[in-house]
Amino acid sequence: MPHPAVLPTVVKLAVVRKLLVALAALPAILATAAPGATGPAGGDTGVLQPPGSAPIPNVAAPAWIVADLDSGQVLASRYQDAAYPPASTIKVLLALVALDELSLDSSVVVNEADVDVGCSCVGVRVGRTYTARQLLDGLLVVSGNDAANTLAHMLGGQQVAVAKMNAKASSLGAVNTRAPSPSGLAVGDPRDPGATTARDLAVIFRAAMANPVFAEITGERSAMFPGDGGQRKIANVDEMLQRYPGTIGGKTGYTPLAHTTFVGAASRGDRRLVVAMLYDDESAQRYWEQAAHLLDWGFALHPESAIGTL
Template sequence: AMTVLDHLRPDNFARANTSHTKVECSCVGLRPGQAYTTAQLLAAVLMVSGNDAANMLADMLGGQRVAVAAMNRKAVLVGARSTKASSPSGLDGPGWESITTPHDLAVIMRAALRYPLIAQIMRSPTAPFPGKTLHNQNELLTRYPGDLGGKTGYTNLARKTYVGAAERGGRRLVVVQMYGTGDLYGQAIRLLDYGFSQP
């Protein structure tokens, strides 16, 4: 999302094609021929893990190789030096794996929240999208007072993942969970409560 906003305006648009939809889903359901704006596609990526939207944004940046290279440069710039993206959506494939660490996800989240549009999308419960309304998958928006946003994830190698941020009493904390099982949201709440209880 940061890489996209470094290169595209929120109102830039393009038309989806069938190549964008040929991806392992979680998908938002892009319709070939339909025009989508950068902001709409970012909402699809951040709110519902739209892998098809990630592919389309990569094409808007000049293609998947160009986009992934830019993502990896951005990771280094924000201090995520152990992160390597292999695809626009973060999905793994035969012979290539996307890698990161809890530290890197925390610094990426901290940097992402400095982008007003990303912060707005991540804390919005819904967003309009052509033909539907998107509903944010981050349950902490309603379950945790002070939640600033978060992003769920799942791949076969990483299992269930979550990164989120919250603010209380002028303090901001980021929680990162990887290779998770069970109720990650409940675990995140306990971790954030623990963090905020510390001096």
């Protein structure tokens, strides 16, 4: 075999081309360690935190973020740009659109399509009239899918509402979010559960908490909702309100494809933090335990420490 120094030029060029192709593919190969993530790897765990800060408690959720609700500073994250299904956390986006476009006392008569949805449901009844405020209570307090569909009805129908939700997400800078339906359920194609990221969820929730009506509803431990025979009390399904002192609101979600999802906020002293978690199977810790660990770590961090902004 000839010495490499005397290989034909065409063979040398072929080898160079193969090397260039391999190098070009390297970023994609490396990215498989953190699907969807665009930031620095942060080591094998994918965790990013300020240099010299205390170790972050180990939590099961593969993607999460902790940020300052007021300044938007990101305190720490794990694969914050990795895309996962949002489940019912997407209802925060629906609520934002409804609050933008509907007056709270505007009303609608419910039709069959509004209640033709998998439940969790708040108990919307066909033929009954509801106000937008009542439906927002049902949407955010008990995560009613029937309330989500009925609000979508008020916004022009489910397809129109989803288009408005996605446009709202883009306008906020949550460009990796795509709502599959008003409720977060995969509708039409069960293989298409939509997508969001921990960062996007924090951005959306931060915008929602700037609306005083949203902030009031999401922080309610209970609300009154029309039922058979009059008003009935509905209890907030977010366990953080019961279990974590200082919780000021949040939204839970679950589907078999999305696993458990959560976004919420808490206050301590003069600070307010937001936490978002995706694709948590809760096999080792419940979502509220993980959120509590991340929030406790965030509140203990020096207020000027951060790794970036939302």
